[in-house]
Amino acid sequence: MNILVTGGAGYIGSHVVRELIGTKNNVVVFDNLQKGHRDAIKGVTFVEGDLNNKELLDKTMKKYDIDSVIHLAADSLVGESMENPSKYYTNNVCSGLNLLNSMVENNVKYIVFSSTAAVYGEPKSIPITEDNETKPTNVYGETKLMFESILKRYDEAYGIKYMSLRYFNAAGAHISGEIGEDHNPETHLIPIIMQVALGQREKIFIFGDDYDTKDGTCIRDYIHVTDLANAHILALEALESENKSNIYNLGNGEGFSVREVIDMVEKVTGKSITREVSGRRPGDPAVLIASSEKIIKELGWKPRFDSLEKIIETAWKWHSNNPKGYDE
Numbered sequence: 001m002n003i004l005v006t007g008g009a010g011y012i013g014s015h016v017v018r019e020l021i022g023t024k025n026n027v028v029v030f031d032n033l034q035k036g037h038r039d040a041i042k043g044v045t046f047v048e049g050d051l052n053n054k055e056l057l058d059k060t061m062k063k064y065d066i067d068s069v070i071h072l073a074a075d076s077l078v079g080e081s082m083e084n085p086s087k088y089y090t091n092n093v094c095s096g097l098n099l100l101n102s103m104v105e106n107n108v109k110y111i112v113f114s115s116t117a118a119v120y121g122e123p124k125s126i127p128i129t130e131d132n133e134t135k136p137t138n139v140y141g142e143t144k145l146m147f148e149s150i151l152k153r154y155d156e157a158y159g160i161k162y163m164s165l166r167y168f169n170a171a172g173a174h175i176s177g178e179i180g181e182d183h184n185p186e187t188h189l190i191p192i193i194m195q196v197a198l199g200q201r202e203k204i205f206i207f208g209d210d211y212d213t214k215d216g217t218c219i220r221d222y223i224h225v226t227d228l229a230n231a232h233i234l235a236l237e238a239l240e241s242e243n244k245s246n247i248y249n250l251g252n253g254e255g256f257s258v259r260e261v262i263d264m265v266e267k268v269t270g271k272s273i274t275r276e277v278s279g280r281r282p283g284d285p286a287v288l289i290a291s292s293e294k295i296i297k298e299l300g301w302k303p304r305f306d307s308l309e310k311i312i313e314t315a316w317k318w319h320s321n322n323p324k325g326y327d328e
């Protein structure tokens with residue numbers, strides 16, 4: 001199979017590409033490098049381009065005779081989406097539509113889509129199953145839910161089969177320490193705490209300690225990026241063998257508060273982490289914990305990094321070996 005990976009030079013995408021390289025598939029990465037890194041996908045066929053460039057998308061589909069797409073390219077920051085919704089509707093919905101239209105026109109039948117726990121909003125019950133109500137509390141989650149609706153209609157009308165993977169919080173780095181998370185500016189919790197551990201930041205701000213949780217800080221379900229990547233391969237295989245669309249959650253099924261994550265980084269790194277409570281970040285739900293039973297049962301997905309400690313150990317290996325990230 002010839003697989004196009006949009007956003008393949010980004011954090012999760014580069015880990016997906018790493019896992020795909022070990023399969024019999026040919027991989028082509030399509031990325032505009034707004035956040036991605038060429039060094040994260042060394043030796044991989046690469047097209048530098050933006051999803052808003054339909055002509056280039058069409059050309060790429062034809063040139064590489066693409067059979068399936070893994071679509072990770074998006075803007076994905078909860079806070080930013082509340083301040084600049086236009087950026088999110090434009091990139092995550094309009095530019096994404098170019099990709100789907102190019103698939104239709106070039107007879108590409110399968111897509112694995114990076115959706116998110118943010119489609120649920122404040123969940124009605126925990127752990128969250130796929131049939132939980134979807135009522136996003138932020139623009140980012142709303143754009144992902146809109147794209148899921150579009151996928152459903154494109155399946156009905158054009159026969160494009162999709163797997164929508166609703167990731168919870170991706171974390172950690174490849175076990176080799178060769179690729180990892182590198183965003184500039186960094187906004188994600190674990191890499192920011194790592195920057196404090198490395199002496200690059202003075203302290204971590206805790207966004208709110210007045211939530212209705214055990215210690216007042218937000219609770220999230222952290223899933224290792226390689227476990228996440230492997231789920232894409234299972235999803236692709238299922239699409240090809242069963243020709244049926246589906247939606248799956250991906251998390252570890254355990255929630256950790258912001259304070260617990262900071263404490264775990266202290267334990268793993270042996271460094272003391274200065275923290276200060278600041279105000280809530282708009283759009284943040286209090287608790288997000290996944291039930292991943294459906295993908296475990298139906299696709300045989302098995303997470304290897306099933307504890308926060310193991311996940312943070314891999315993150316520390318990457319950040320301590322690459323304190324400046326890819327340093328491009």
Ligand SMILES: NC(=O)c1ccc[n+]([C@@H]2O[C@H](COP(=O)([O-])OP(=O)(O)OC[C@H]3O[C@@H](n4cnc5c(N)ncnc54)[C@H](O)[C@@H]3O)[C@@H](O)[C@H]2O)c1
Nearest residue numbers: 007010011012032034035036050051073074076114167170
């Ligand atoms: N990180 C998480 O915890 C998390 C959780 C749930 C869902 N997701 C989703 O997973 C996907 C990947 O997330 P990530 O954390 O790796 O983000 P990332 O920013 O590291 O990767 C996204 C990649 O897409 C590229 N890109 C963005 N817009 C593009 C465009 N218009 N054309 C071409 N390339 C473009 C960027 O350059 C980047 O390389 C996103 O769709 C995100 O919404 C992430």
Ligand SMILES: O=c1ccn([C@@H]2O[C@H](COP(=O)(O)OP(=O)(O)O[C@H]3O[C@H](CO)[C@@H](O)[C@H](O)[C@H]3O)[C@@H](O)[C@H]2O)c(=O)[nH]1
Nearest residue numbers: 076078116117118167168169187188189205206207218258
């Ligand atoms: O400096 C910081 C950064 C974050 N947080 C908190 O830490 C938690 C995790 O935040 P972050 O790492 O920014 O991730 P989320 O906002 O939970 O979003 C991630 O996880 C979502 C799925 O749950 C994905 O959809 C998003 O793309 C991805 O960025 C949240 O409660 C934040 O409020 C802080 O307290 N201080």
